[in-house]
Amino acid sequence: MEYILQPWPWYISGPLIAGIMFILIYFGKTFGMSSNLKTLCAIGGASKYSDFFKFDWRAQRWNLTVVLGAVIGGFIAHHFLSSPTDINLSQQTVSDLSVLGFENAGKTLVPNEIYSCDAVLSIRGFLILIIGGFLVGFGTRYAGGCTSGHAITGLSSLQLPSLIAVIGFFIGGLIMIHLIFPILF
Amino acid sequence: MAKYLKFLVVGIFFGIVLVKSEAVSWYRIFEMFKFQSFHMYGIIGTAVGTGILLLLIGKKTKNIEGKTINIPLKEKGVFRYIIGGSIFGLGWALSGACPGPMYILVGTGSFSVLIMIASAILGTFVYGLLKNKLPH
Numbered sequence: 001m002e003y004i005l006q007p008w009p010w011y012i013s014g015p016l017i018a019g020i021m022f023i024l025i026y027f028g029k030t031f032g033m034s035s036n037l038k039t040l041c042a043i044g045g046a047s048k049y050s051d052f053f054k055f056d057w058r059a060q061r062w063n064l065t066v067v068l069g070a071v072i073g074g075f076i077a078h079h080f081l082s083s084p085t086d087i088n089l090s091q092q093t094v095s096d097l098s099v100l101g102f103e104n105a106g107k108t109l110v111p112n113e114i115y116s117c118d119a120v121l122s123i124r125g126f127l128i129l130i131i132g133g134f135l136v137g138f139g140t141r142y143a144g145g146c147t148s149g150h151a152i153t154g155l156s157s158l159q160l161p162s163l164i165a166v167i168g169f170f171i172g173g174l175i176m177i178h179l180i181f182p183i184l185f
Numbered sequence: 186m187a188k189y190l191k192f193l194v195v196g197i198f199f200g201i202v203l204v205k206s207e208a209v210s211w212y213r214i215f216e217m218f219k220f221q222s223f224h225m226y227g228i229i230g231t232a233v234g235t236g237i238l239l240l241l242i243g244k245k246t247k248n249i250e251g252k253t254i255n256i257p258l259k260e261k262g263v264f265r266y267i268i269g270g271s272i273f274g275l276g277w278a279l280s281g282a283c284p285g286p287m288y289i290l291v292g293t294g295s296f297s298v299l300i301m302i303a304s305a306i307l308g309t310f311v312y313g314l315l316k317n318k319l320p321h
Contacts, residue, residue, distance in 0.1 A: 004205075010224050013206030014231025020199050021232075022239040027191065028248050030257045033285040037309040044306075052313035065189045067288050069196015074292025076197065077204035087207050093216040109204075110211045110281060110295050120297045128279060133287075133301035135276025137308025140284060142269025142319065144259060147283045150270075151229060154259055156236025161259035161266050168270020169277060170218075176278035177218040 005083045021152050029062060032149035034140040036060070036067050078109070085109070100185040113185075128184075135172075143168060200289045209289050211281025218278055265321040276308075 008016075021031040038053065039060040046053035078085065087106040097105040102113050112119060119125035140146040143165045145154065151169070154162020203209050206228055217225035243254045277283050280301050282290055287305065290298040312319075 007207055008202075008205040010206070010227030011231050013202055013208070014228040014233075015235040016198075016202045017206075017228065017232040018235035018239055020195060020202065021236055022243060023195060025240075025243065025254060025256060026248050027195075028250050028252065028255070029192075032257075033283070033288075034309075036288075037284060037306050038313075040306050041310045041313060046310050046313060049310075050313040050316065052316050053310075062189060062192045065192040066196035066199065069193040069198075070200040070203075070285065070289045071196075071292040072193075073197040073200020073202075074204055074209070074289035075200075075294075076292075077201040078293035081201065081205065087210050087212055089212055089216055090221040093212070093219060093221045096219065096221075097212070097215065106210075106212050109207075109209060109293055110290065110298075114211070114281075115295055115297045117297070120300065126300070129297065129300045130304045132276045132280030132282075133304030134308040134311075135272050136280060136282075136284065136287075136301075137276075137305030137310075138312045139269050139271070139273030139276055139308075140305075141309045141312040143266050143273055144269070146273065146285075147277075148285055149257075150259075152232050152236060153257070155233045156240050157256045157258075158237070159259050161262060164263055164266035165259075165270040165273075168267045169274040171267070172271035172274020172276070173214075173218045173278040174274075175271070176275045177215060180275075180279075 004081055007082075007088065017152060018156065021148070021156065024066075025153075027062075030149070031153050032063070032145060033067070034137075034146040034149065036063055037137050038141060039064060100181060102185070139172070199285065200292055203286055203289050204293060209282070209286040209293070214278060214281045262321060265319075268320075276305075 024031045039057045042053040042057040089106040094105045102111050114125060114128055150162040150165040207213050208228055213225055216222045248254050287298050287302050
């Protein structure tokens with residue numbers, strides 16, 4: 001039990017994620033979490049506005065079930081399988097974040113400076129979540145997949161488009177952290 | 186209902202693994218893009234390494250329906266992947282969550298992530314509207 005309660009090392013977590021990808025393929029499906037955003041658009045009636053959403057979303061209910069499970073899994077892991085919940089970040093990361101104005105780095109899963117009620121109710125905090133979410137939703141469909149579809153499934157099946165997409169993920173991520181964060185925070 | 190149960194179980198396991206691996210943490214994503222820890226690279230690296238082996242072995246077996254294993258193929262192209270990928274990367278680094286973790290974080294009690302999810306749905310909708318006008 002002690003091993004489960006501690007954070008899991010990367011060499012355990014990585015292979016387990018590959019196992020999840022493989023079992024979904026074994027079930028005749030795919031490991032693609034961002035597809036659910038498209039499905040949710042279709043359920044909301046988006047096909048009236050674009051043919052992109054004209055598909056039988058009922059055939060995607062299995063994937064929404066994975067999402068439901070993921071929410072439950074998140075609840076179980078955080079509330080019953082984690083002690084402590086602190087994240088053992090590198091010292092350099094903690095001090096870099098402190099310079100940017102992030103206190104208590106690693107004491108929570110997500111920083112209070114962005115995700116707490118107070119932060120969300122401020123215009124800047126609200127805009128960070130809105131813009132961040134929009135870029136994720138827009139970019140993932142433009143690129144035809146996200147971390148699960150490209151970085152895990154696509155790279156595991158040695159597909160060049162996925163390698164290009166992952167390089168794109170890093171271009172965007174590095175620009176945000178190294179060039180935009182110093183202005184934003 | 187029974188046919189969905191296995192997907193629910195896979196989802197629960199996925200949620201647990203991503204929380205226990207700390208991949209759902211905003212801080213781990215920041216640290217990764219700062220190249221200050223091997224943790225996230227270790228996760229992605231071992232996931233891809235194991236994934237390559239599993240798919241190589243899996244190709245020789247049948248899936249649960251008795252059909253050959255079908256690995257989804259991505260369309261050829263460069264532009265959409267580099268530009269779309271970069272847009273995704275900007276959002277990933279800012280919000281610290283990609284489309285799996287954002288749902289899992291709701292389960293951990295970070296309800297403000299719901300705002301991000303709503304906005305991600307909007308982003309996908311806007312892509313659908315503009316799809317035919319965008320270069321791919």
